[in-house]
Amino acid sequence: MQFAGLGAAVMGMWTCQGVIASSLLTRERWAGTLELVVAAPTSMGRVLVPTTLALSTIGLYTVIATILWERWVFGLELRIESWPLFVTSVLAAALTLAQFGFFLAVTAVRYRSSWSLGASLEYPGWLLCGFVIPVATLPDWLHPLSWSIPTTWAMEAVRESADGGSPWRDLLLCLLIGSAYAVLASFLGRQLVDSARRHATLALT
Amino acid sequence: MTAVEARDLRRTFRTRTGVLRRTAKEVEAVRGVSFDIQRGELFGLLGPNGAGKTTTIKMLITLLLPTAGSARVLGHDVVDDVREVRRRIGYVFGGDRGLYERLSALDNLRYFSELYGVPPREQKARIGELLELVGLTGRERERVEGYSRGMRQRLHIARGLLHDPEVLFLDEPSIGIDPVGARELRATIASLIDVGKTVLLTTHYMFEADELCDRIAVIRAGEIVAEGTPQHLKRLVSVGSVVEIETYGVGEPAVEALSAVAGVQSVAVEERGQMQVLILHCETDAQVTQAALARLDGVRVGRVDTREPTLEDAYVELVSRA
Ligand SMILES: Nc1ncnc2c1ncn2[C@@H]1O[C@H](COP(=O)(O)OP(=O)(O)O)[C@@H](O)[C@H]1O
Ligand SMILES: [Mg+2]
Numbered sequence: 001m002q003f004a005g006l007g008a009a010v011m012g013m014w015t016c017q018g019v020i021a022s023s024l025l026t027r028e029r030w031a032g033t034l035e036l037v038v039a040a041p042t043s044m045g046r047v048l049v050p051t052t053l054a055l056s057t058i059g060l061y062t063v064i065a066t067i068l069w070e071r072w073v074f075g076l077e078l079r080i081e082s083w084p085l086f087v088t089s090v091l092a093a094a095l096t097l098a099q100f101g102f103f104l105a106v107t108a109v110r111y112r113s114s115w116s117l118g119a120s121l122e123y124p125g126w127l128l129c130g131f132v133i134p135v136a137t138l139p140d141w142l143h144p145l146s147w148s149i150p151t152t153w154a155m156e157a158v159r160e161s162a163d164g165g166s167p168w169r170d171l172l173l174c175l176l177i178g179s180a181y182a183v184l185a186s187f188l189g190r191q192l193v194d195s196a197r198r199h200a201t202l203a204l205t
Numbered sequence: 206m207t208a209v210e211a212r213d214l215r216r217t218f219r220t221r222t223g224v225l226r227r228t229a230k231e232v233e234a235v236r237g238v239s240f241d242i243q244r245g246e247l248f249g250l251l252g253p254n255g256a257g258k259t260t261t262i263k264m265l266i267t268l269l270l271p272t273a274g275s276a277r278v279l280g281h282d283v284v285d286d287v288r289e290v291r292r293r294i295g296y297v298f299g300g301d302r303g304l305y306e307r308l309s310a311l312d313n314l315r316y317f318s319e320l321y322g323v324p325p326r327e328q329k330a331r332i333g334e335l336l337e338l339v340g341l342t343g344r345e346r347e348r349v350e351g352y353s354r355g356m357r358q359r360l361h362i363a364r365g366l367l368h369d370p371e372v373l374f375l376d377e378p379s380i381g382i383d384p385v386g387a388r389e390l391r392a393t394i395a396s397l398i399d400v401g402k403t404v405l406l407t408t409h410y411m412f413e414a415d416e417l418c419d420r421i422a423v424i425r426a427g428e429i430v431a432e433g434t435p436q437h438l439k440r441l442v443s444v445g446s447v448v449e450i451e452t453y454g455v456g457e458p459a460v461e462a463l464s465a466v467a468g469v470q471s472v473a474v475e476e477r478g479q480m481q482v483l484i485l486h487c488e489t490d491a492q493v494t495q496a497a498l499a500r501l502d503g504v505r506v507g508r509v510d511t512r513e514p515t516l517e518d519a520y521v522e523l524v525s526r527a
Binding site: 038 | 218219263266267268269270288291292296300302303304305306317319320321322364
């Protein structure tokens, strides 16, 4: 039960970030504000990262809410060996999800239908990141995919710190991979905006 | 000094239709447009729908890459110096999109101030001034979703001016605004020139271009077909004078008979309620009124009026030439 309880807590954060982040710019496109945002002298990162960080903050709320519901409604008392390490791991999950969300969000500058990417990642993510079943039980060929998502490592770190282990290796990997997504996204952001200017995909017409 | 220079700008769009059998189609939206706008000038790009006005503007404000040709804004290339261009220009388009509906006008302006790096200490004063300029003071805390079409347009203009840009691009700002609102809008645009801004305005309303613009380029099917001051454009066309005759129940034969009158270049019929107004474009110094009325024997005739050709006449002639 501890396994599912912790998984459910981080799952809310994942869903919140993935679905909303990837549809952020699509909504701006519908509202006609995407062109105005691109025409401003600010980089995509400065626009998107604060938003995905805000989404992660809402994600933190879902973690707390899930833990409280588990305790009060389902009578599931999570056993947390080290609160400081647990809180650190959850914060790392939030931060790296914001970085991953930035990556998802930025693709929508170029591709009008990339909101579906986030939506279609939602449920596979539940399995890939090990929220409901251990990653080790997935088929071997899926492992690299799992490992390439920072949240998989964040989930590991959360479990380790709850069970009294050392989360540091997982935390390091999760921060490294998360930052790699952020760097990739800001580089890609520029390329994708240029591509959108070439292919005229910033507006609806 | 030149504020905007466009050199042989071209843009083609590729559109695809069909899901399984994809057929690609190419649209040449802009085909070789060149012009210069001097600082402090109000330059009009006048043309019918689909002429390529918006496409031209979007290339100048770095939202679209030109397929060929080049353009500079205040000396900065719109392809290579994107950031420099973006910091110095404002962009306002007509229509009621482009605002955050669920935010108040104030929050919309605050957000765009951030995007344009307006220093936090100056923001409040700047937003206050602009709300005053566009006449939205007192309504700024209401959500935009409740705004009228005219209020939205004025908010758009305030947004475009937040960072005090030197050059403003206004793409059909008066579209869908009632006459009173449109007149106020024209006053606002005229006042921008008084404070030293350079403005590129696109419109398909002749009177708007005539009233506001120092110089006008008429664009048709992606090409500039004429350029000059409103007076110059009026002289460009071969029409010397225009005779308007109000008639009731004029027939096709009578119209043809009128075309045959010496000195008449063309005859157009405009339905106005019960009445048909015959618009005769005449050669310079031609005295056609008497001859024309003689041919309208038996038709009830109302007011007869001779006037100078307007920019509208020039425009119609320019955009309808083959
Ligand atoms: N994103 C686009 N994709 C395909 N065709 C386009 C696109 N934008 C404009 N066009 C076409 O280019 C032409 C010029 O359009 P536009 O510049 O919007 O004209 P205007 O602003 O003068 O009404 C039109 O035929 C229009 O259909
Ligand atoms: Mg247009």
